[in-house]
Amino acid sequence: xxxxxxxxxxxxxxxxxxxxxxxxxxxxxxxxxxxxxxxxxxxxxxxxxxxxxxxxxxxxxxxxxxxxxxxxxxxxxxxxxxxxxxxxxxxxxxxxxxxxxxxxxxxxxxxxxxxxxxxxxxxxxxxxxxxxxxxxxxxxxxxxxxxxxxxxxxxxxxxxxxxxxxxxxxxxxxxxxxxxxxxxxxxxxxxxxxxxxxxxxxxxxxxxxxxxxxxxxxxxxxxxxxxxxxxxxxxxxxxxxxxxxxxxxxxxxxxxxxxxxxxxxxxxxxxxxxxxxxx
Amino acid sequence: xxxxxxxxxxxxxxxxxxxxxxxxxxxxxxxxxxxxxxxxxxxxxxxxxxxxxxxxxxxxxxxxxxxxxxxxxxxxxxxxxxxxxxxxxxxxxxxxxxxxxxxxxxxxxxxxxxxxxxxxxxxxxxxxxxxxxxxxxxxxxxxxxxxxxxxxxxxxxxxxxxxxxxxxxxxxxxxxxxxxxxxxxxxxxxxxxxxxxxxxxxxxxxxxxxxxxxxxxxxxxxxxxxxxxxxxxxxxxxxxxxxx
Numbered sequence: 399x400x401x402x403x404x405x406x407x408x409x410x411x412x413x414x415x416x417x418x419x420x421x422x423x424x425x426x427x428x429x430x431x432x433x434x435x436x437x438x439x440x441x442x443x444x445x446x447x448x449x450x451x452x453x454x455x456x457x458x459x460x461x462x463x464x465x466x467x468x469x470x471x472x473x474x475x476x477x478x479x480x481x482x483x484x485x486x487x488x489x490x491x492x493x494x495x496x497x498x499x500x501x502x503x504x505x506x507x508x509x510x511x512x513x514x515x516x517x518x519x520x521x522x523x524x525x526x527x528x529x530x531x532x533x534x535x536x537x538x539x540x541x542x543x544x545x546x547x548x549x550x551x552x553x554x555x556x557x558x559x560x561x562x563x564x565x566x567x568x569x570x571x572x573x574x575x576x577x578x579x580x581x582x583x584x585x586x587x588x589x590x591x592x593x594x595x596x597x598x599x600x601x602x603x604x605x606x607x608x609x610x611x612x613x614x615x616x617x618x619x620x621x622x623x624x625x626x627x628x629x630x631x632x633x634x635x636x637x638x639x640x641x642x643x644x645x646x647x648x649x650x651x652x653x654x655x656x657x658x659x660x661x662x663x664x665x666x667x668x669x670x671x672x673x674x675x676x677x
Numbered sequence: 678x679x680x681x682x683x684x685x686x687x688x689x690x691x692x693x694x695x696x697x698x699x700x701x702x703x704x705x706x707x708x709x710x711x712x713x714x715x716x717x718x719x720x721x722x723x724x725x726x727x728x729x730x731x732x733x734x735x736x737x738x739x740x741x742x743x744x745x746x747x748x749x750x751x752x753x754x755x756x757x758x759x760x761x762x763x764x765x766x767x768x769x770x771x772x773x774x775x776x777x778x779x780x781x782x783x784x785x786x787x788x789x790x791x792x793x794x795x796x797x798x799x800x801x802x803x804x805x806x807x808x809x810x811x812x813x814x815x816x817x818x819x820x821x822x823x824x825x826x827x828x829x830x831x832x833x834x835x836x837x838x839x840x841x842x843x844x845x846x847x848x849x850x851x852x853x854x855x856x857x858x859x860x861x862x863x864x865x866x867x868x869x870x871x872x873x874x875x876x877x878x879x880x881x882x883x884x885x886x887x888x889x890x891x892x893x894x895x896x897x898x899x900x901x902x903x904x905x906x907x908x909x910x911x912x913x914x915x916x917x918x919x920x921x
Contacts, residue, residue, distance in 0.1 A: 419725075419881070420726075420813075422816060422882035423812050423813040423874070531876070574687075619701065620813070621730070621731075624689055626689060645813040647814070656689070
């Protein structure tokens with residue numbers, strides 16, 4: 399078990415996501431920055447779907463009750479194991495009783511803790527990703543214990559790699575969305591000529607952008623939405639749906655983020671700026 | 678069965694959007710469902726599809742798509758679907774609703790706006806069968822069509838921060854049930870004791886797109902009974918086959 403001494407700001411168990419239930423309104427969920435998770439699981443020679451902890455902004459304090467190996471990725475939150483600093487993308491052997499804690503957020507917004515063979519919380523509808531009301535709990539709280547399997551000794555093929563963070567840039571690549579053609583020249587200019595700022599309404603469901611662009615009066619029948627869909631409200635607000643986002647919506651879907659852009663946006667926080675580049 | 682023209686648009690790296698004429702009609706929904714059956718018969722792995730009124734979002738979880746290839750596949754499939762008829766079974770579900778004022782917190786106000794008595798509103802709401810045109814927004818949330826014009830009422834000016842799970846609401850041309858606690862701006866006229874989304878059940882959502890719903894007025898005592906039946910897992914929603 400991994401003992402959660404302090405849970406930090408917002409921490410959840412995530413895997414690749416919950417597939418095959420979009421037809422009953424269940425979002426895909428899964429890690430927000432999949433790129434970071436895939437790399438960490440790869441270094442641990444885990445199944446790509448091995449569950450990790452997604453640690454938002456402020457790190458937890460965690461105690462390992464069995465030996466294992468871990469790998470951190472994503473945001474840099476000044477992690478230490480028994481007070482000795484550890485780096486991202488480094489396979490670290492952990493002994494019984496070791497304490498992992500975090501400090502200052504250096505960059506990004508979501509850090510990941512991958513563990514040998516993945517966290518073993520129960521699967522619901524084929525996934526361990528936490529999402530209410532599919533899973534009972536929205537996130538992990540102080541005092542909880544998260545199961546994992548013991549690994550006495552593990553010799554990784556590669557124990558450490560230097561990886562440049564993929565999320566430092568401001569530019570998000572986008573495709574045209576299904577209602578792209580509704581945009582006027584004025585609206586297009588407003589979207590592609592200036593940077594936007596992440597508003598305080600940003601979470602696993604959606605990121606709202608602070609700046610408004612000229613609004614519209616289009617109404618449409620509710621239709622499907624995906625992670626990365628940019629909805630355009632009549633008031634001129636851009637709302638970017640993320641992994642826990644609703645599966646359908648009634649606002650025009652003007653743009654669609656690339657998967658790489660979703661990974662980048664997942665590492666942006668309140669006040670960060672970003673810009674769009676049409677592919 | 679009539680087949681409608683469709684348009685196909687790319688939707689990011691892993692999805693496409695197939696659109697039928699921009700109307701809410703049962704015959705269009707039937708064409709979409711026929712297409713889905715025909716596409717499923719192809720047996721391609723990794724696809725999931727979700728319907729909403731006149732559109733079908735098709736997501737491929739396995740690999741990145743070549744749009745032109747999949748577009749051709751979809752068009753072929755749509756033109757051939759008349760030939761391949763798997764018989765769908767569609768049900769009419771009777772969904773119990775307690776309209777007591779304890780639950781129907783906007784029932785009196787909505788009745789006044791609609792110039793009906795609360796009893797007339799309830800009678801009108803329970804007299805019709807509503808088509809399930811999509812399930813989305815929240816797990817188990819049904820988009821229902823076929824609300825009589827006499828029950829069309831604007832959304833509340835200010836949405837509530839929390840609408841109770843099971844709340845039955847009216848808004849514009851829509852009626853529906855909130856499957857979980859959620860913020861919402863609909864006028865709440867009653868509460869349904871039945872779980873419309875249960876992740877522990879073999880079928881987490883027993884209603885399917887294309888089915889119909891008819892609400893049935895129940896007393897507070899029946900409401901409590903259905904709640905208990907639901908909690909111990911013995912509640913069976915009442916259904917009849919529509920297209921036997």
